[in-house]
Amino acid sequence: MKGITTSLFRSVTVAAVALVGSSLSTTVSAQDPYTVGVEASFPPWAYVESGEFKGIAIDAMQAIADEMGIDIQFQDMPFPSLIPALSAEKIDILATGLTVTEERSKAIDFTIPWWETNDVVLVPEDSDLNVFTAVCCGARIGVQGGSSQQAWMEENVVGSDIDVELAKYDSYVTAVDDMAIGRISSVIVDDTSAQEYINAGKAIEIAGKIYIRAPLALAVSKGDPQDILASLNQGIMAIYESGKWQEIINHYIPGITPPAIPGNMPDFVDTYAKPVAGLPELGNE
Amino acid sequence: MDIYDVLIRDFPFLLKGLGVAIVLLAALLVIGFVLGMSICLLQLYGPKTRLLQWPLLLYERVFRGVPIIIMLFIFYYGISGVYDISAFAAAILAMGLRSAAYQSQIFRSAFQSVPAGQMMAARAMGMSKAKAIRHIIFPQAARHAIGPWTNEFSSEIKETSLAYVIGVVELTRQAHYIITSTQGNVLIVFAVVALLYFVLNRAGNSLLYAYERKLAVPGFEK
Amino acid sequence: MTDDLILDVQGVTKSYDGLEVLKGIGFGLRKGETKVLIGPSGSGKSTLLRCINYLTRPDAGRIFLSGEEVREGNIDAMRARMGFVFQDFNLFSHLTVLDNVRICQIKVSGIDRETATQRAQQELARVGLGDKAAAYPAELSGGQQQRVSIARALAMDPDVLLFDEPTSALDPELTNEVIRVMQQLARDGMTMVVVTHEMSFARQAADELIFMENGHIVEQGPPGNLFSHAASERTRAFLNVIAEHG
Numbered sequence: 001m002k003g004i005t006t007s008l009f010r011s012v013t014v015a016a017v018a019l020v021g022s023s024l025s026t027t028v029s030a031q032d033p034y035t036v037g038v039e040a041s042f043p044p045w046a047y048v049e050s051g052e053f054k055g056i057a058i059d060a061m062q063a064i065a066d067e068m069g070i071d072i073q074f075q076d077m078p079f080p081s082l083i084p085a086l087s088a089e090k091i092d093i094l095a096t097g098l099t100v101t102e103e104r105s106k107a108i109d110f111t112i113p114w115w116e117t118n119d120v121v122l123v124p125e126d127s128d129l130n131v132f133t134a135v136c137c138g139a140r141i142g143v144q145g146g147s148s149q150q151a152w153m154e155e156n157v158v159g160s161d162i163d164v165e166l167a168k169y170d171s172y173v174t175a176v177d178d179m180a181i182g183r184i185s186s187v188i189v190d191d192t193s194a195q196e197y198i199n200a201g202k203a204i205e206i207a208g209k210i211y212i213r214a215p216l217a218l219a220v221s222k223g224d225p226q227d228i229l230a231s232l233n234q235g236i237m238a239i240y241e242s243g244k245w246q247e248i249i250n251h252y253i254p255g256i257t258p259p260a261i262p263g264n265m266p267d268f269v270d271t272y273a274k275p276v277a278g279l280p281e282l283g284n285e
Numbered sequence: 286m287d288i289y290d291v292l293i294r295d296f297p298f299l300l301k302g303l304g305v306a307i308v309l310l311a312a313l314l315v316i317g318f319v320l321g322m323s324i325c326l327l328q329l330y331g332p333k334t335r336l337l338q339w340p341l342l343l344y345e346r347v348f349r350g351v352p353i354i355i356m357l358f359i360f361y362y363g364i365s366g367v368y369d370i371s372a373f374a375a376a377i378l379a380m381g382l383r384s385a386a387y388q389s390q391i392f393r394s395a396f397q398s399v400p401a402g403q404m405m406a407a408r409a410m411g412m413s414k415a416k417a418i419r420h421i422i423f424p425q426a427a428r429h430a431i432g433p434w435t436n437e438f439s440s441e442i443k444e445t446s447l448a449y450v451i452g453v454v455e456l457t458r459q460a461h462y463i464i465t466s467t468q469g470n471v472l473i474v475f476a477v478v479a480l481l482y483f484v485l486n487r488a489g490n491s492l493l494y495a496y497e498r499k500l501a502v503p504g505f506e507k
Numbered sequence: 508m509t510d511d512l513i514l515d516v517q518g519v520t521k522s523y524d525g526l527e528v529l530k531g532i533g534f535g536l537r538k539g540e541t542k543v544l545i546g547p548s549g550s551g552k553s554t555l556l557r558c559i560n561y562l563t564r565p566d567a568g569r570i571f572l573s574g575e576e577v578r579e580g581n582i583d584a585m586r587a588r589m590g591f592v593f594q595d596f597n598l599f600s601h602l603t604v605l606d607n608v609r610i611c612q613i614k615v616s617g618i619d620r621e622t623a624t625q626r627a628q629q630e631l632a633r634v635g636l637g638d639k640a641a642a643y644p645a646e647l648s649g650g651q652q653q654r655v656s657i658a659r660a661l662a663m664d665p666d667v668l669l670f671d672e673p674t675s676a677l678d679p680e681l682t683n684e685v686i687r688v689m690q691q692l693a694r695d696g697m698t699m700v701v702v703t704h705e706m707s708f709a710r711q712a713a714d715e716l717i718f719m720e721n722g723h724i725v726e727q728g729p730p731g732n733l734f735s736h737a738a739s740e741r742t743r744a745f746l747n748v749i750a751e752h753g
Contacts, residue, residue, distance in 0.1 A: 037452075041465035048462035051298045075372075077452040085452070088362040090372075173465050200467075406597035406656075409562055410611040410663065411587030420614055425601045502601050503643045 033071035034226070036061055037091035040076040041171045044196050044252040045097035048076070059248045060114070061095040061218070064235035068228075078170065080146040083107055086221050092228070094219040097190065099148035102268040109224050109271045111232045112279065113215030113263040114240075117190035119149055121207040122197070124179060131208020134186040135164060142167045142175035142187040148214055149188045176202060190214075195253060215263050229271065230278030236261060237279060288470040292477060295463050302459030303481050306445045309376060309455065313441060316381030321388025328389070329396055330414060348386035353447055356383055361451040376448035380441070387437055395430035396422060424500070431497040438489050442482060456481060512571070513538050513698045514667050519558050519568030521551075528554050530722040531568070536667065539696040543709040543730075546719035547745060552702045555719070556671050559700070560589045573666050587615050590660025590668040595676045596652040598644035598659070604631065605640040608659045616663065623662075630658040634688050650681030654688055661692075668692070670701040706749050710734060718742045 038046040038057060046055040053074045065072045075091055082098075085091045086108050099117070100110050123129045135141060135157060143150040145168035153166055167184050169175040175187045176197055186207065189197075194206055218236070220229050239245045240261040249258045265272040267284045274283025292299075324341055331337055348356070360379035364370045370378070399422050407417035446457035460478040464471055514536040521529040528551045536542055544552040557563035559570055561582050570577040577585045599607050608627035612618040618626070631637050634654035644652055653673055660668055670689070674682040686708050693699060693712040703709065709716055710730050717727040718737075726733065726742045737743045 041461050043465055047466045049466040050295055051301070054466075075452055076454055076458070078450055081450055081452065084358070084362060088365050090361070090365060090452075171461070171465060174471065177471050400597075402593065402595060402597035403599060405562060406591075406593060406599070407611075409560060409586055409591040409593075410659070411583045411585075411615040412611065413583050416614055420610060421599050421601075425599075428601070500601075503646060 033073045034065075034092040034228070035075050035090070036072050036093045036095050037075050037077055037082045037085055038094075039079040039082060039096045040074075041173065042079070042097055042193070044192065046074075046095070056248055056252050057095045057097065059251070060239060060245060061093070063239045063244050063248065064232060067235040067238045068231045070228075070231075079144065083219075086219060089221050089225065092220065092226050093232070097192070097216055098219060099190075100215040100217050100266060100269060101148055101151060102266070103151070104219075105269040105271075106222075108219040108222055109229055110269055111218040111220075111229060112236055112261065112272075112276060112282065113217045113265060114236050114245075114261055115192075115216035116259040116263045117192055117214050117216060118212055119152065119188050119210040119214075120191050120194045121210070122176065122179070122187040122189060122194055122204050123185070123207045124182075125203040125205050127185075127205075127207070129186060129207055131210075134207045135188070136162045138163050138165075139185040140165045140167055140183070142169055142172075142179060142184040143189075144169055144172050144175065149190070152210075152212060153188060172197075176204060179204070192253065195256075199253075213264050215266065224277070233276060233278040288467060288473050291463060291467055292474065295459075298459050298462070299456060299477065299481065302454065302456035303485065305373075305453065306442070306455040307485065309373070309380070309445045309448060309453065310438075310441055312377045313381040313384050313445075314438065316377065317384025317388045317437075317441075320382065320385035321390075322392055324385060324389035325392035325396060326418065328393060330418065345386045345389060348383045349390075353380065353383060353444055354450055356380075357448065357451050372448075372452040375451060376453050380444060380448070384437065384441060388434070391430055391433045391437060392426065395426040395428075395433075398429045399425045428497065428500045428502070431493055431500070435490055435493045438493065439486050442486055442489070511537055513540075513573055514559070514700070515571040516555075516559060517569045517571075519555065519565045519570070521554055521558055521563065521566050528722050529558065529565070532719075532722070532724060533568075534717060534724065534727065536698060536700060538698055540714045541693045541697075541699045541701065541712050542715045542717055543713040544700065544702045544717050544719060545704070545706075545709060545745070545749075546725075550719040551722045552719050553671055556669050556700060556702050559669060560586050560591055562591070583615070587611070587663055588666045590657075590663060590665035592653070592656055592660055592668065592670045592673050594672040596644070596649070596656045598652055598656055600644050602643075603640065604636065604642050604644070604647070604655050607644065607655060608662045611659070612662055626662050627658070630661045631655070633661065633691075634658045635684070648681060649677045650684045653677065653685045657685075657688055657692075667698045667700065670699065670703065672702050672704070674703065674705055704749065706746075718745065720745075 038053065040046050040048045040053060044055055045057045046053065048054070058074065061072065077085055079096070082094050082096065083104060086094050094108065100113060121131050121134045123134050141153065141164055143153060143166060150166065150168060157164055158166055169178070172187065172189050172193055175184065178184050179187050180203060191209065197204060218232055220226065220232070246258060249256060262282060265284060271277065272284050274285055276283040324345065327337065328341055356379040357376060361370065361372055361375040364375065403421055403425065404417055407421040408414070412420070445455055448455055449458045456478055460474050463474050512535045516535070517533045519529050519532045520527065532555055534542070544555065546552050554563055558565040561577060572585055572588060599610065602610060605624070605627055608630060609623040612623040612626060613620060628637065628640065631640060634657055636651060636654055636658065639647065639651065644655070647655065673689070674685050677685065682705065686705060689701070689708060690712050713730050715727055716730050716733045718725045718733065720741055726737060726739050733742065734746060737746065
């Protein structure tokens with residue numbers, strides 16, 4: 001027994017020293033690939049299948065990186081962590097279905113918009129709710145925590161005297177499943193994702209559309225410390241013009257025509273002021 | 286392809302996630318053990334000056350009082366201003382330091398349950414304090430510590446899933462990948478994950494109970 | 508200081524919270540001598556015994572073991588040469604009887620395992636417990652446990668053995684087996700200081716009795732003298748009370 005205690009003491013100490021030694025040293029060198037943060041539970045934009053990152057944002061980001069001639073690696077994080085991680089420069093680029101908002105533009109710098117979404121109200125297939133009744137009168141509405149839909153709902157609906165309750169989820173998939181078993185009455189989600197859920201055979205339908213023309217874009221840390229915003233903008237234009245973008249979109253959402261790039265560029269975003277980095281002919285006057 | 290085929294196809298990734306969870310668990314428990322034991326020994330046998338004892342007490346209170354998710358954020362984003370720490374290292378540190386606070390309490394009450402006469406007798410025979418602790422007090426305290434330590438082990442297994450908030454892809458997150466890429470199947474996938482956690486927990490507990498039986502002393506009250 | 512003194516205690520004082528428990532105690536012990544400390548509860552006997560090996564640190568005074576002064580700096584080495592037997596045995600409860608007797612030989616004196624085992628078995632046989640080597644303390648009676656603790660002290664080959672009320676925690680029927688072992692040790696020429704209320708042991712085994720009261724040595728001398736005609740009234744009164752109980 002003495003032997004056991006002694007060897008326990010010894011092995012534990014050795015293991016601790018070895019672990020602390022090895023795991024704490026993340027060496028940073030100039031050749032390191034850029035880290036692209038994604039929320040990989042957000043199909044069709046970014047998800048993981050059989051251990052591989054997939055999705056529109058993933059493939060497009062890879063195509064842009066090829067255009068730019070840089071190496072990238074993807075890092076999955078929960079959506080609410082992505083912007084803090086970008087601010088803290090734990091990741092270099094944020095590439096998820098990220099909606100451009102005024103608030104976010106204060107913390108991070110956006111590329112030119114590469115997509116535009118409108119939100120839809122999802123209800124169960126057999127539901128008799130319509131777009132108005134689904135978001136009023138005691139309805140419990142599911143959104144993903146930290147999403148632009150949550151922000152929009154809080155700004156436009158929850159604060160007013162409409163009687164609704166927001167249920168915040170880690171991911172939209174959970175929200176949609178919760179709606180199926182009756183925990184919530186409806187889900188507000190972007191139109192692209194909604195189409196994905198319907199294509200996947202979920203027993204849901206679109207009750208109506210909320211036209212918000214929300215631009216989606218990539219983002220880098222505020223002030224563009226890595227000096228990559230210009231190349232990213234050029235890369236986005238390049239894959240759009242070469243048809244690669246259309247090809248990627250159609251791979252994930254067959255039969256859809258992507259919005260033109262650059263899309264609607266709100267003037268509250270300072271990186272959209274003329275001249276836009278890398279694309280000097282663009283921008284708001 | 287139905288969910289069972291996907292589960293079979295992607296099972297290696299669940300195992301990989303389990304592996305990450307196990308490494309994280311082992312590392313945080315080791316840090317917690319070494320540091321927790323040091324804190325306990327300093328509290329019980331170190332100099333009784335406030336200069337030493339107050340910081341130890343403060344450490345223990347803070348790390349036991351702050352939710353782990355907050356700690357994870359503080360360690361990941363906070364430390365990165367000074368040192369470029371990886372998410373995995375930040376998780377090990379945050380969870381290991383917190384476990385140290387809990388383990389120091391487990392060890393402290395285990396050491397205190399060893400009668401004072403044991404230390405006195407060892408010292409009277411000419412043992413140094415360090416030798417007495419190692420050869421006489423520790424083996425007896427270990428018996429008292431294993432029960433509560435097993436609880437700490439079990440609760441830390443569950444906590445490893447929280448490391449995902451700073452991007453550590455462990456078992457729960459791997460399960461999430463399957464759920465999102467197949468658009469649902471929450472119940473089936475998480476049932477499999479729950480089973481994996483259960484097996485890990487049982488395996489760990491059995492080892493610890495075996496160690497406890499080995500330390501049992503005949504004729505001594507249980 | 509005389510050369511042949513094994514133990515030389517000089518002017519030891521000790522106070523607890525302003526209460527003076529030892530008021531300058533001194534006595535000496537020659538090789539092979541047994542001295543028995545007697546006196547009423549609270550007279551400072553046990554404190555004195557603990558001051559000798561610094562389990563309680565004296566406020567003042569000096570202690571020499573075989574001519575070498577006991578200090579804070581050499582205390583572990585000095586303690587290894589002074590066996591101490593506790594009232595409540597304090598055997599190491601996680602170790603077998605054999606390990607109890609040999610662990611300090613190995614870990615303190617650095618004796619190799621085989622030699623330590625032989626010595627341990629020898630000392631266990633000496634206290635009549637040669638067949639209990641594999642038992643754990645909790646499996647033994649109080650008397651047996653105390654004999655193991657004597658063997659544990661003997662195995663260190665000490666210059667002197669200090670006994671702190673070795674039979675006070677025992678039922679009367681278990682006292683004798685311990686007393687017999689101690690008497691045999693005295694006959695074998697072991698140097699011992701014993702705090703006890705066992706007057707039969709004091710009468711038969713002690714070379715000298717030291718009667719303490721209120722932190723002073725009131726009287727000391729051969730047991731025959733003290734028992735028959737003690738000089739002090741206090742000593743006589745104490746011995747009478749003890750005699751009635753005994």
